[in-house]
Amino acid sequence: MTMKILLNNRSEELEGESISVSDMLVQKKFSYKMRIIKINGTLISKDKYDTTNINDGDDVQMLYLMSGG
Amino acid sequence: MKLAEIRAHLSKFRVGIAGAGGLGSNCAVALARSGVGTLVIADFDVVEEANLNRQYYFTDQIGMSKTIALKENIWCINPGTTIIIKQEKLDKGNIVQIFSGCNIIVEAFDSSSMKEMLIETVQTKMPGIPIIVGSGMAGWGKTNDLRYRKIDDTLYVCGDESTEVTDNLPPLAPRVAIVANMQANVVIELLMNNNYQ
Numbered sequence: 001m002t003m004k005i006l007l008n009n010r011s012e013e014l015e016g017e018s019i020s021v022s023d024m025l026v027q028k029k030f031s032y033k034m035r036i037i038k039i040n041g042t043l044i045s046k047d048k049y050d051t052t053n054i055n056d057g058d059d060v061q062m063l064y065l066m067s068g069g
Numbered sequence: 070m071k072l073a074e075i076r077a078h079l080s081k082f083r084v085g086i087a088g089a090g091g092l093g094s095n096c097a098v099a100l101a102r103s104g105v106g107t108l109v110i111a112d113f114d115v116v117e118e119a120n121l122n123r124q125y126y127f128t129d130q131i132g133m134s135k136t137i138a139l140k141e142n143i144w145c146i147n148p149g150t151t152i153i154i155k156q157e158k159l160d161k162g163n164i165v166q167i168f169s170g171c172n173i174i175v176e177a178f179d180s181s182s183m184k185e186m187l188i189e190t191v192q193t194k195m196p197g198i199p200i201i202v203g204s205g206m207a208g209w210g211k212t213n214d215l216r217y218r219k220i221d222d223t224l225y226v227c228g229d230e231s232t233e234v235t236d237n238l239p240p241l242a243p244r245v246a247i248v249a250n251m252q253a254n255v256v257i258e259l260l261m262n263n264n265y266q
Contacts (some may be wrong), residue, residue: 034181036188041221043192046185061220065188065206068234069092069179069245 003056017056021049024060034065075261076104080149082260083107085171087159087187089114089135092203093144093177094125095249096256101143101150104255108143111155112136113168123242133250159183164190168198172265173256176202177249179234188224197223201255205229206248207238215247217255227251 001017007028014027021037021044024030037044038061044052054060083217084105086093089112097108112135116126130138136154143150155167164187168174175190178184184202191200206215214229228248235241259265 034185036185036192037223038192038220038224043189045193061224062206063188063202063220063224063226064230065181065184065202066207066228066231066233067181067213068178068205068207068232068240069088069090069177069185069203 005057006059008060008062014054018053021052021054024054025049029060030062032064034067035061036065037061072139078104079104079257079260082172082265083109083170084256085109085111085168085174086177086184087111087164087168087174088177088179089122089124089139090120090177090179091242092179092206092249092252093175094135094139095123095246096175096177096253097139097144098125099250099253100147101147101152101255103253104147105150105256105260107153109153109155109168109171110136110139111157111159113156113158123240123245126140159187161186161190165194168195171198174198174200175252175256176200177252179240181233190241192223199223199225199259201252202226203228203248203252205232206244207232207234207240209241209244211244212247215244215250215251225255227255 002013005012028059086097089110114135116130116133116138124238126138136156176187204226218226
């Protein structure tokens with residue numbers, strides 16, 4: 001099974017029917033640790049990455065936070 | 070719209086600035102020059118010599134608390150700006166109270182973990198309040214990589230979203246001040262639109 005999501009406004013395919021945020025990060029090889037993730041407009045805090053699922057059609061926004069200011 | 074009308078409109082609003090380093094000091098100055106009425110500036114640090122390569126401070130302010138030094142500098146630019154200073158380290162427990170009443174919050178930290186903590190707190194505990202994030206401004210050049218992105222109505226990011234400050238890629242005045250002024254520009258764009266009366 002595969003599903004389609006929007007990731008930063010671009011269509012992406014993921015393996016599975018519904019996967020956790022943590023699994024999505026592994027599957028997409030997103031290793032940089034400092035980030036903000038929102039699913040359908042709701043911010044998902046880091047401690048919820050294992051227990052929050054991404055489903056087909058979801059709108060996922062990811063923002064990397066780089067040190068410096 | 071005439072400058073006097075723009076300033077009269079902006080004078081009605083309160084903007085929170087989280088951090089008074091390279092982003093925060095330059096952004097606060099741009100907002101004060103534009104006529105934003107009240108700035109709530111939070112920082113617990115003091116001015117150091119190493120800050121002067123990009124932050125809006127002067128040599129005779131070394132050792133002074135950044136919030137007090139910035140208030141002094143803004144006073145010299147636009148004494149009509151109301152500056153509320155908070156000499157506290159921001160954490161999950163005090164952010165809501167410190168920035169209560171702010172129409173918009175500017176994220177101006179340098180550490181990525183502090184950026185994350187602030188954004189998570191504002192987005193979950195202050196619903197509807199836009200936060201303008203700075204991410205990616207290390208080094209020099211690559212001017213066209215610096216950009217603005219609206220994620221949704223409450224989350225905006227300015228910067229290249231890719232360069233991280235290291236010993237060999239330090240923050241320099243031009244790129245940091247460009248991003249700080251991009252953040253100020255987003256604040257003004259939001260305040261000038263019809264949702265803010």
